Amino acid sequence: MIDATTYCFGNCRFTPARQSLLCGDIPIRLGSRAMDLLHALVRQPGQVVKKSELFEAAWPNLFVDESNLKVNIAALRRALQTSGVDVPCIATVPGRGYRFVAPLTVLGPREATLPASIKEIDGALPPSKPLVGRADALAAIVEALQQTRLLTVVGPAGVGKTSIAIAAARAIANGEDQAVCFVDLAAIEKGQFVALAVSRALGIVGNPIDDVEGLVDALRGKNQLLVLDNCEHVLAAVAGIADQLNHALHGLNIIVTSREPLRCRFETVHRLPPLQCPPADAILDAGSAMAFSAIELLVRRAEAHGYRLEDADVPALASLGRRLDGIALAIELAAPQLKESGPAGLLQMLERDFEALASRGDGMSRHKTLTATLSWSYRLFSESEARLLRHLSVFGGTFALDDAIDAFGYLADEQDVTAWLEALAAKSMVSVNYTGRRRRYRLLDSTRAFANERLVAQGEQQAAMIAYGRFILALFERAEEEWTWRPREDWMALYGGWSADLRRMIDWAYRVEGQAELAVRLTVAALPFWVEFSTMAESGSRVEKALSALDDLSGDHLLLRMKLVAAHGWNLCYRYPFGDELEATWKRGFKLALEAGSVEHCLRTKIGLAMVQTAMGFHQRAFETIADLRRFMESIDDYSAAPNADRELFTCEFYQGNIKSGHAGLERLAREHATFGNRGQTSRFQIDRFVNFRNHLSLSTWVVGQHRRALEIAEEALNAALTLNHDLSCAHSLAVAATPIALLCGRIDLAQERALMLAERLKTRQIDTWPPFARFHQAAIDAARGDVEAIQRLREAIAAIRDCNFLIHLPLRYVMLAHAALSHDKVVVARRSIDEGMNYSRQRGDRWCDAEFLHLRGLVCWRDGDENGAMRHLQDAIDLGRESGALGFALRAATSRVKLANEIGNPARPLAELKEISDRCDSSGSTDIAAAHDALMSGHAQT
Incomplete structure (x- = not known):
């Protein structure tokens, strides 16, 4: 009988008796002498085979020169290497001989000398726990196997491919009376x-x-289901066998599990996704959380270890599910620790790393830890694929192919990077999804952590991070350029998802020696991003740090400094108190912009300066700044900022008491910018232009007596800001228009709704400008609802606003406090509020509420019993209101005058005057108009 012993090493099989050496299925051509030498070596693996033994094996009873041995050994090595054997096989032992060093498996001729791993295979279907959240996938697989005889379950490490294959096999075996053979090829x-x-x-x-x-012969005529599990590392062999078996045996069904498809004829691929996790913004209780399969599996498995779900745990459990990416193995490993550590504690451990998922068992299975399953896949990659995976770990979220090429194109040419990335995606190490029609990739958190550890271990991290930092810089520099023209929705969709990567890169660059300039440049490139997303607190801290770092860098960096100083000016607008530093910053920014020749930043800094001067109540200074700006625009023939300059001008005119001309100008601007669209540069001057113009117009419209129209304009502005989802514009609209206009019109419920909206915005955005305004509005609402203690809160809010020196609408706040105080018989408080308000208005030239202060003085005189003084102040208020155009205030004074006249018995002239003013105002829309109509009816009834 022929000795058919076979020696297996690398991907080769050597059968000396047949003079057969196969690499895969391809014969390696060797001479008979080389074959004999190989046989002599493999018979003594790992041992030194002396030269004399090798001569005897290849040239028995012949004398040959030693060079013949060297030539044949060299030929043997060359043949093995050329055929793709990727491990060293033959080592030279100088002066003695040679040693066969490759791992070797020997298969005997009859009683196979099988590896221990093969001897342990028995074909039995392993036991399994009940599946959670996989009912639909299981049904789809079972149904698919009615149409196909070869199905591959594909998915990332630990997703549950084996479990669902076992469940499908059991269901098919029970339903079809089909014999099942399970083969774990791990x-x-x-x-x-x-x-x-x-x-x-x-x-x-x-x-x-x-x-x-032989397998075909053994399976012929049988009704058999074959499950081939964990096939990725022997994919080519499995593909060949599965393809031939599928073609030859019509009674055979095959289920394969692998990280990637076999790519066989007639193969059906079922991609198994991770379990479903709640979205980050979901608001859940215990019941609704269990509808998500990742949470259900985590809770069900943890219950076996004593854990019980409570509503308070749901947010942390949802975060845990997302942190584990819905990977079933990770959830199975985490569940036993849930009771001991608690959801929040376990989440905290996993935020640091995934070592908490190390198994506490005996470590025998490669599935004992998530890291082990990832290591298993990682070892199967080519070095190029592994290197790309390590570098991809620096991406914090999803990315496109172009992003990977732009960031890490230095690793290889574009075609190679594309091929490696697609290979990683095919092997389920990189997840693929589609946004619109664009293909995007993502590393699961566990995969990213694993790959990043190896990036560090290989000494590649710094080079990878620098390359990635340059990519992020180029990305945000492009975003800055596109901000001038790209529609806002598109712009935010393109760049909004990179915020975490941006922050991480800036922080990293500051920590690493020699990379401070990269951090500064990243900060500058991100300035439009922070304003567009209203993250002013973050912008403020990062701009200040960049300015400090810039001072330590060599070189001038004029453009960087110019942009940072301008950004610092805007950031100071959202901090308290306003003061000399704020004005000085804007003036410095304009000087730098002139020096750098940047028209855009000259315009921004001048507009910024005028805005803060108005906000601080320095209207004459603002006029002078606007005049300077107009001269500058004329000198460069660039009027792109003219509408914003005009808005400042008309607002200042209005505040100074020129109500007719100021309101007319604001109306004209609103007509000229009447279309709301999803434009770029929403926040060129911090607040969207469409929104900003209408916020100021709504107040002037109320003052001129068009109350219903004022509510409509404020609502139009707020809706536009909400559509843009721009928090700065929303907060501005709620603080200076929507809430106060609702209060002035007596729409208390609407004012409360708007005040709550502002409070919610301020919870998520640290915008120091508006909290005192929000407190004032809430106190005014409470006072209107009968809360006498709210009067003190109104006073405190005004004091806080004055301390902050953000004095926009301050006269109106004194007016509102005085009315609230009078409504609660707090005459002393009302008198003090009137005096303080009038003194402030005279000092700053902020005269737009003067008619209402006269009205309030008349009401106080009336309370004091001074009817003549009351009549005189009320008439002065009416006259001033009509003359200046403040018909809303004139209407209030005229209504009070009719009521007083009814008391003293002479209502004829006051009635006529009220009728004339009322006819010039809206016919409805506020409690003031309703009160005027009631006074007219009551007065006519008396006459």
Whole structure:
């Protein structure tokens, strides 16, 4: 009988008796002498085979020169290397001989000398726990196997491919009366052992089969389901065997699990996704949380260890599910620790790393830890694929192919990077999804952590991070350029998702020696991003740090400094108190912009300066700044900022008491900018232009007596800001228009709704400008609802506003406090409020509420019993209101005058005057108009 012993190493099988050396399925051509030398070496693996023994094996009873041995050994090495054997096989032992050093498996001629991993295979279907959240996937797989005979379950490490394959096999076996043979190929090191493993699983023990033809013969005529589990490392061998078996045996069904498809004929691929996790913004209780399969699996498995779900745990559990990416193995490993650590504690551990998922068992299975499953896949990659995966770990979220090429194109040319990325995606190490029609990639958090550890271990982190930092810089520099023209919705969709990467890169660059300039440049490039997303607190801290770092950098960096100073000016607008530093910053910014020749920043800094001067109540200074700005625009023939300059001008006119001309100007601007669109540069001057113009117009419209129209304009502005989802514009609209206009019109419920909206915005955005305004509005609402203690809160809010020196609408706040005080019989408080308000208005030239202060003085005189003084002040208020155009205030004074006249018995002239003013105002829309109509009816009834 021929000795058919076979020696297996690398991907080769050597059968000396047949003079057969196969690499995969391809014969390696060797001379007979080389074959004899190889046989002599493999018979003593790992041992030194002396030269004399090798001469005897290849040239028995012949004398040959030693050079013949060297030539044949060299030929043997060359043949093995050329054929793709990727491990060293033959080592030279100088002066003595040679040693066979490759791992070697020997298969005997009859009683196979099988590897231990094959001997342990019995073909039985392993036990499994009940599936959670996989009912639909299981049904789809079982149904698919009615139409196909070869189905591959594909998915990332630990997603649950084995579990669902076992469940599907059990369901099919029970339903179809089909015999099941399960083969776990995880421990099969080489592809040439796959047929042997299947043979062993089928129970062919006495004479195991190591070729496909033998398997076909063994399975012919049988109704068999074959499950080939964990096939990614022997994919080519499994693909060849599965394809031939599928073609030859019509009674055979095959289920394969692998990180990537086999790519066989007639193969059906079922991609198994991670379990479903709640979205980050979901508001859940215990019941609704269990509708998400990742949470259900976590809770069900944790219950076996004593955990019980409570509503308070749901937010942390949802975050845990997302942190674990819905990977079933990770959830199974985390669940036993849930009771001991608590959801929040376990989440905190996993935020640091995934070591908390190390198994506490015996470590025998590669599935004992998530890291082990990832290591298993990682070892199967080519060095190029592994290197790209390590570099991709620096991406914080999703990315496109172009992003990977732009960031890490230095690793290889574009075609190679594309091929490697697609290979990683095919092997389920990189997740793929589609945004619109664009293909995007993402590393699961566990994969990212694993790959990043290896990036550090390989000494590649700094180079990768610098390359990635330059990519992020180029990305945000492009965003800054596109901000001038790209529609806002598109702009935010393109760049909004990079915020976490941006922050991480800036922080990293500051920590690493020599990278401070990169951090500063990243900060500058991100300035439009922070304003567009209203993250002013973050912008403020990062701009200040960048300005400080810039001072330590060599070189001038004029453009960087110019942009940072301008940004610092805007940031100071959202901090308290306003003061000399704020004005000085804007003036410095304009000087730098002139020096740098930047028209855009000259315009921004001048507009910024005028805005803060108005906000601080320095209207004459603002007029002078606007005049300077107009001269500058004329000198450069650039009027792009003219509408904003005009808005400042008309607002200042209005505040100074020129109500008719100021309101007319604001109306004209609103007509000229009447279309709301999703434009770029929403926040060029911090607040969207469409929104900003209408916020100021709504107040002037109320003052001129068009109350219903004022409510409509404020609502139009707020809706536009909400549509833009721009928090700065929303907060501005709620603070200076929507809430106060609702209060002035007596729409208390609407004012409360708007005040709550502002409070919610301020919870998520640290905008120091508006909290005192929000407190004032809430106190005014409470006072209107009968809360006498709210009067003190109104006073405190005004004091806080004055301390902050953000004095926009301050006269109106004194007016509102005085009215509230009078409504609660706090005459002393009302008198003090009137005096303080009038003194402030005279000092700053902020005269737009003067008519209402006269009205209030008349009401106080009336309370004091001074009817003549009351009549005189009320008439002065009416006259001033009509003359200046403040018909809303005139209407209030005229209504009070009719009421007083009814008391003293002479209502005729006051009635006529009220009728004339009322006819010039809206016919409805506020409690003031309703009160005027009631006074007219009552007065006519008396006459």
